Amino acid sequence: MLKVHNAVTTLLTNRIIFFLPFLIVLSSCEKKETEQPQKQQQNQQAMQKLYPAFDGKQSFEYLLAQTNFGPRNPNSDGHRNCLLYLESELKKFSEKVTLQHFTQKGYDETLQLTNVFAQFNTAAPQRILLVAHWDTRPRAEEDANPETRNKPILGANDGASGVAVLLELARIFKNNPPPLGVDILFVDGEDYGHSQKDGRSDLDLYFLGAKHFSKTKSPEYTPRFGILLDMVGDRDLQIPLEQNSMRFAPQLMDMVWSTAEEVRATQFIRIPGESISDDHFALNEAGIPTIDIIDFQYPHWHTHQDTPDKCCSESLEAVGKVLSALIYTKLAQ
Numbered sequence: 001m002l003k004v005h006n007a008v009t010t011l012l013t014n015r016i017i018f019f020l021p022f023l024i025v026l027s028s029c030e031k032k033e034t035e036q037p038q039k040q041q042q043n044q045q046a047m048q049k050l051y052p053a054f055d056g057k058q059s060f061e062y063l064l065a066q067t068n069f070g071p072r073n074p075n076s077d078g079h080r081n082c083l084l085y086l087e088s089e090l091k092k093f094s095e096k097v098t099l100q101h102f103t104q105k106g107y108d109e110t111l112q113l114t115n116v117f118a119q120f121n122t123a124a125p126q127r128i129l130l131v132a133h134w135d136t137r138p139r140a141e142e143d144a145n146p147e148t149r150n151k152p153i154l155g156a157n158d159g160a161s162g163v164a165v166l167l168e169l170a171r172i173f174k175n176n177p178p179p180l181g182v183d184i185l186f187v188d189g190e191d192y193g194h195s196q197k198d199g200r201s202d203l204d205l206y207f208l209g210a211k212h213f214s215k216t217k218s219p220e221y222t223p224r225f226g227i228l229l230d231m232v233g234d235r236d237l238q239i240p241l242e243q244n245s246m247r248f249a250p251q252l253m254d255m256v257w258s259t260a261e262e263v264r265a266t267q268f269i270r271i272p273g274e275s276i277s278d279d280h281f282a283l284n285e286a287g288i289p290t291i292d293i294i295d296f297q298y299p300h301w302h303t304h305q306d307t308p309d310k311c312c313s314e315s316l317e318a319v320g321k322v323l324s325a326l327i328y329t330k331l332a333q
C-alpha cells in the first residue's frame with residue numbers, strides 16, 4: 001500500500017504501458033541507452049571496478065521465485081511457503097538470520113506474521129539497515145473489475161521487487177564482505193489494512209512488521225541509517241525524491257541520488273515526488289533515519305495486473321547497482 005498525502009504534481013511524462021501476454025515474462029526493459037561522451041564512459045568504467053556488479057537477471061529470478069508462490073498475504077499458503085523460501089535463501093548468504101514471529105488481530109482473523117532479519121559483517125560496530133516488505137495485499141481495491149477486488153494480488157512490483165533486490169545484494173555480501181555492517185530486514189504485514197478506496201482507511205493495520213521491529217528493537221541497535229525499497233521493479237522505473245524522506249534524511253537522499261548520478265542510474269531523478277506513508281515512518285520514529293526509494297507512478301498498483309511482466313531486470317539492476325556503489329565506495333571510508 002502506500003498512502004499519498006498532498007500528492008505533488010509529478011513531472012513524469014512519456015510513460016509507456018507494455019501490453020504483454022500474461023504468461024510471457026520478459027525480464028528485459030529494452031530501454032534505449034543514450035550515447036555517452038567518451039570521458040563519462042571512462043569514468044563510469046573506472047567506478048564499476050570499485051564495487052561488485054549487481055546481476056539484474058539474478059534479481060529478477062528472485063522476483064519470480066516469490067510470485068511463483070502466488071499471493072503472499074498473511075495467513076495464506078503463499079505467505080507460509082514464501083517465508084520458508086526467504087529464510088533458506090538468506091541462510092545461504094548470512095550466518096545470522098533471525099525470524100521475529102508475532103501476531104496481530106486482523107479483521108476477522110489473527111495474523112501470523114514474521115519479520116526476517118539477516119546480518120552481514122556482524123562484528124562491525126557501524127551498521128546500516130536495508131528494508132523491504134515481503135507480504136502482499138489481500139485485496140485489489142484499485143482493480144477495474146469489481147468482482148475480483150476482494151481477492152489477493154500477486155504483488156510482483158508491490159512486494160516482490162524490493163525483496164528481489166535485497167536478496168541479490170545478500171548474495172553479493174556473501175562473496176564480498178561489506179566494509180561496514182549491513183542488516184537486511186524483510187518486514188511483514190505492510191499492506192494489510194483497508195484503504196480510503198474501500199470507504200475506510202485503517203492505518204493501524206498497515207506497516208505491522210516495521211512497527212513491531214521498531215517497538216521491540218534493543219536500544220543498543222542504532223544503525224547509522226535505513227533505506228527502504230518499495231515498488232522498484234516497474235519496467236518504466238522513474239524514482240523521484242519522496243517527500244517524507246526529504247524531511248527525515250535529506251543528506252542521505254542526496255548521497256543516494258549523487259551515487260545514482262555517478263553510476264549513471266538514470267532512473268533516479270531529482271524531482272520532488274509524492275509524500276508517501278510507508279514502513280520508513282516507524283523506523284524514523286524509532287530513531288533510525290530512513291528513506292524510501294519508491295516509484296509510486298505505477299498504473300497496476302493494487303490491481304491483479306501487478307504481475308512479473310510489468311517489471312524488468314534492468315530496473316532491479318539500477319537500484320541494486322546504486323546500493324552496491326553506495327556501500328562499497330561511499331561507506332567504505
Ligand SMILES: [Zn+2]
Binds near residue numbers: 137158302
Ligand atoms: Zn501496496
